[in-house]
Amino acid sequence: MLSDTVYVLFNILKMFDYIEEILSTLKKNKLRAVMTGFSVAWGIFMLIILLGSGNGLQNGMEFNFRNIAKNAIQIWPGRTSENFEGLGKGRSVQFTNEDYDLMKRELSGIDDISGRLYLWSDVAITFEKQYANYTVTCVMPEFINIRLMDIVKGRFINHMDIKENRKVIVLSQTIVDMLFKETEPLGEYVKVGGIYFQVVGVLSNPTDKNSKDAILPLSTGQRVFNGANRLSNLALTTTSTTVEANKQIEEEIRGFLAKRHRFSTTDQEAIYVWNTLESFKQAQGVFAGIRMFVWVIGIMTIIAGIVGVSNIMIILVKERTKEIGIRKAIGATPWSVVLLVLSESLFITAVAGLVGMLFGMGILHIASTVLTNVAATNETIRFIFYNPSANFGVAISATVLLVVAGLLAGFIPARKAAGIKPIEALHDE
Template sequence: MFDIDVWQEIFSTIRKNKLRTFLTGFSVAWGIFMLMILLGSGNGLQNGVKQEFASNAVNAMWIWTGETSMPYKGMKTGRPIRFNNQDYTFLTNKVKGLDEVSSRFYLPGDTNYAYGNEYGSFTTVTCHPALRDVENIKLSKGRFINHKDITDYRKSIVIGKDIAKALFKEEDPIGKYIKVNDVPFKVVGVSHDPDNRNDRTAYMPVSTAQRIFNGGNRVHSFAVTTKMVTSAKQAEAITKEVREALAQRHKFNPDDKRAMGAFNMLTEYLRTMKIFQGIKIFVWIIGIGTLIAGIVGVSNIMLILVKERTREIGVRKALGASPRSVIGLILMESILITTVAGYIGLTLGVGIMEGVNYVLEQMSASGGGDGIFFRNPTVDFGTAISATLILVLSGAIAGYIPAKKAANVKPIEALRDE
């Protein structure tokens, strides 16, 4: 394989047929280049979708109530369905398939916040500690609502970054008291949303809100996390189980979507990821198909090359060259052209995807990346290695057929060839 004379002969043949070699190599380089672009683009779209799901836990589920639209066991339609604190206990302890549960009571009217001479209206979410896991709430300072806040009805509050900036300016808000609808609450944490969606939102214990704002044991909705499953059908089964359990407690038809609404993000996530798996398979099929087209070109060129060198191959065999050495010569030339051209296409494809990724990161860092549905469109190292191995194997296959034909040439027939 490392015979210097063989390699000199290979390079000599390539120099004599520069245009042919270039066109052959270009077809291979283009095939692997397109494969990298397609794979990188597919990864970029998939990462963009995952980023959209990342604002909440992928196994998050929201449950809310409405009015019945179907008669049930003699009861008429139009009945309002109301959740309460007992439903929170029921979901936490009795319903299988759920991990974390947080209930929510909606505060009546606008929520006004004030600190000193500063004031404003902001969104208030009442919750249990579990909401932090359900909605992936990030903290820049302090802590989130804890179970002691719930059981002791503490007037604790976590405010968003924009609320802190509006009310406290440069002052540290932790430990300070603000007024929420003229009721003093102690700031125990400051939240920060990387996507800036919830920076004008504050979080307080649901038990405290119910007591102070005359909520009784009323609960308007639940935010929960479900057990992680691997198929959309299993996720739908969890949703169905929750719906049937609550329908039995509140006496409505489980099929009545207007009586109780539910959205299971895990179902949508698994369906979306399944679609991307199909896209990835499709991309590989298209990319490899393009690569095969280039490899066929290499094989055809090598067949022409064997035809042109028939007399030379006959002389070699007459002088004692073994079929193995003839096959090795043709194979090495084919693998060399395929590998070098493919590596160039591989490098260009990966380089362009890295360049696109750099531009997207710069846009995101400067604050102009909001709404971009395309993130980190790069090709991982394992994929690049796989593509390289495919190249080498393809080069060997492309060269083997003409090499085998050359090895079967009889010296006398080859010497007669014009």
Template sequence: MFDIDKWQEIFATIKKNKMRTFLTGFSVAWGIFMLMILLGSGNGLSNGVANNFMNDAVNAMWIWRGETTIPYEGMKSGRSIQFHNDDQEIVQKVPGVGVSSGRYFMGNTRYSYLKESGEYTTITCQPALKDVENLILNEGRFINDLDIIQKRKVVVIGADIKTALFKDSVALGEYVNVNMVPFKVVGICSEPGSTQNRNAYMPLSTAQMIFSGSNKLHNLALTINATTLEESQAIEEQIRNALGKQHKFDPKDEGAIGLYNKLENYIQTMKIFQAIKIFIWIIGIGTLIAGIVGVSNIMLIVVKERTKEIGIRKAIGASPSSVIGLILLESIMITTIAGYIGLVLGTGLMEMINYFMMQSAGPATEQSETIFMNPTVDINIAIYSTLLLIVAGAIAGYIPAKRAASIKPIVALRDE
């Protein structure tokens, strides 16, 4: 293996046949390089979509009021469904429901502080909304249970509202006027995946008392304790049954209430990306096979060209195993170096793309939704793929070399 004469002979052969060596190495390097690009791109797409789902809790569910489309128990279709506070309590009791929050939208609301003012969206809610929508607290706290019970006039403002009204000054503990009613700022938040944090959050009970004078809700936000598609659909069915009984509509009437089950959407989307990954692997393996075929064809040519040389070696006493070993050593060396080059170039390109994407994305709190993220490849997969090509190249060289080494010297010397 470390015989200096052997290595000198191998390098001399490579130097003599530069084009052949280049083609052999290129087949190997290209196969590994393309596999890294394909796998990295597939991982980037999958990670990007998965990250977008993480902007809210993956097991989140939203329910909104609608209009009946099916007559039920003597009542005509076309009835508007109205949600109230007790609907949130009913949904919370459904087995499999985690946390829940009723929401009442005030829409665009006038906020003012000293000489600064502007219109922003106010969402009235309960403490659980923070967990459902994965809100990020930059400063202070979110709405808590005491705020709801005592109907406190407190508000959590988005980062953009804080910048617009308070500039560089401290906002926590200060009072802002919301439609001319003073509210104490207790927190500053950001929404994951959003570049415009112009929403404000205040206790549902306070808003209902001051601004609406009723207990109406626009929709319900909740999480469910499910990990499979079947479990989430079973909980969804129970929620429809519970609300259908409360509001007297057919639970199968999809128009009566709207329902978005994020876990169901997430599982179905990940199944699609799993299929895409399988497809990418098929293409990648096909690329590797193409590289293996290229190496095999070139090794057949190599052995054919060296048949006369093999005859001379055997005639002066070389054993068949030493002849085969010399050819295999050349094949393994070329495929190893070329495979490593393809591995470095492929993984390096993916890492470079990932680096520039992270630099351009900015802080996590300012990231917007993306469909491509962290396009890196598992290094173990890359190494195994390179080893596979090296073994394939060795086998491709061994079979014709063994056949040539078995030919009698006189026959090999006559080969043209």
């Protein structure tokens, strides 16, 4: 145990010894070492900045999807644009509770499903003397698994609400702030279009702090506001996570609805389907492409750096021919000469690269902080560019890249150095 410790210490000492040997030669040519290192530092700096920016854009994009389940499918009714089975085009499609019931019963691959009824007309929400007009949405309890919202207080609509047509309402934090001021909203009654509803929950939208949602149980909404059995649209999540399976389910739904509402399955305007997973994967694909592009550019830049370092090292070896000859004459093995050159190039690239990396990370950190501050007052920035960080994985990849770069840069000069014949080198005046 003790001898192990001593051995480790001894090796660390030897490493210092070794680094000092490298440093003593680098000190001789400080300017050159710095200039050489700069190209590598620049390459890594650019790579980190580009990768960070790519991440920032991707974070922005993914933020757009934070308020919806990744495998959600939403269907809006439209107007038929093709004649079908003797029916003229231009008919409106109207979803009803029957569509909901049948889809839930007959189609497989659906996880959660909810119909949605918008009360389009001006619906005033009133609390004491405060009132405002908002879009009121009537949904099923499953809706919260499709459009993802944070429950700040209380609860969401539940099945008892639906079954008993309870007059309850869930409000966005923004609406609560506006109507209730200091009053605790849970349990209070607000008037919606003249009818009292009890506030049971407060919501916030993860992507939009200013969103103003007022949500009622679907059954209550249909009954109270003359909705009959009509639905404005349908939203559901699938049981699968692959684009293909989702596409398959989407087609089944389209076929099912086409049969029920008698329109052609090829009619693109009869219903509109928004397949989140497909869009998400498409966006992700774009970013994967961007990331690859960034890596290619970054690696190209670093290759330019490698060539630069390699060039300098070749010159260095040429200048040090005599020294290497002396070293060989007094007992330097070819391997130790290779190591001398290789470790020098490795040292330059590693140190320079690290500096570039730290600079890049620093800039990204500053940018990230600035963006967070901006986002505090201006939410839209979050959807475009946010948290442009280079994560741990990137740092590791960059480090590996640096080591490889250093080894590559030193390879040719090291071979040249090892091949130096001491006799010729010593006569090289």
